[in-house]
Amino acid sequence: MKGMKGSKALNPDGIPSFILKEVRDELCEPLAILFQISFEQCKFPTSWKLSHVTPIFKGNGKRSDSENYRPISLASPFLKIMERVTVEKLNLHFELNSLILDHQHGFRKNHSTVSQIVVIQNYIQSALDCGITIDIILIDLIKAFDGISLRKLIHCLEVDGIKG
Numbered sequence: 111m112k113g114m115k116g117s118k119a120l121n122p123d124g125i126p127s128f129i130l131k132e133v134r135d136e137l138c139e140p141l142a143i144l145f146q147i148s149f150e151q152c153k154f155p156t157s158w159k160l161s162h163v164t165p166i167f168k169g170n171g172k173r174s175d176s177e178n179y180r181p182i183s184l185a186s187p188f189l190k191i192m193e194r195v196t197v198e199k200l201n202l203h204f205e206l207n208s209l210i211l212d213h214q215h216g217f218r219k220n221h222s223t224v225s226q227i228v229v230i231q232n233y234i235q236s237a238l239d240c241g242i243t244i245d246i247i248l249i250d251l252i253k254a255f256d257g258i259s260l261r262k263l264i265h266c267l268e269v270d271g272i273k274g
Contacts, residue, residue: 111137111191122160127187145192149274158192161185200272209270 111132116129121127130137148154162184171178201219204210211220215226237244267273 114190121184121186122157122162123188124157125185125187130187139141141188141191144188145195148192155188157187158186158189203271207271 111131123137126149155253164182165176166182167173173201213229215223215229229241234244248259
């Protein structure tokens with residue numbers, strides 16, 4: 111909770127995150143218990159499933175064109191905390207069990223599209239220095255996972271040791 115933005119904006123819970131940040135030491139244990147119960151029972155408070163969505167103008171084009179806006183979602187800070195804890199636990203599990211390849215840069219701590227570009231640039235430069243021909247194929251995977259089977263995803267997670 112230390113890293114939370116201290117926003118005064120009201121989220122679906124009606125509790126501004128700056129208040130949670132102020133009482134974080136007192137909330138840690140009760141939240142851990144609540145998160146554990148939520149996971150065990152597969153139940154979450156309704157307000158955690160809601161968010162306030164506001165369209166924000168991108169700054170270019172006509173304001174009358176809906177394509178020139180991007181949605182900003184204000185979700186429950188409790189859900190954000192739970193998501194952060196979950197992601198950290200999953201990442202630790204994946205790292206400890208070598209389930210993520212070194213070549214995977216996206217969605218990893220200390221790895222980014224920039225670090226991926228540096229790796230590729232070094233590879234290309236080394237190949238060029240040695241007189242090796244390089245072919246590059248770039249594929250846009252933006253929609254690649256939109257149709258993934260939830261059943262298959264859950265099966266893959268269970269195979270990798272994530273159950274429940």
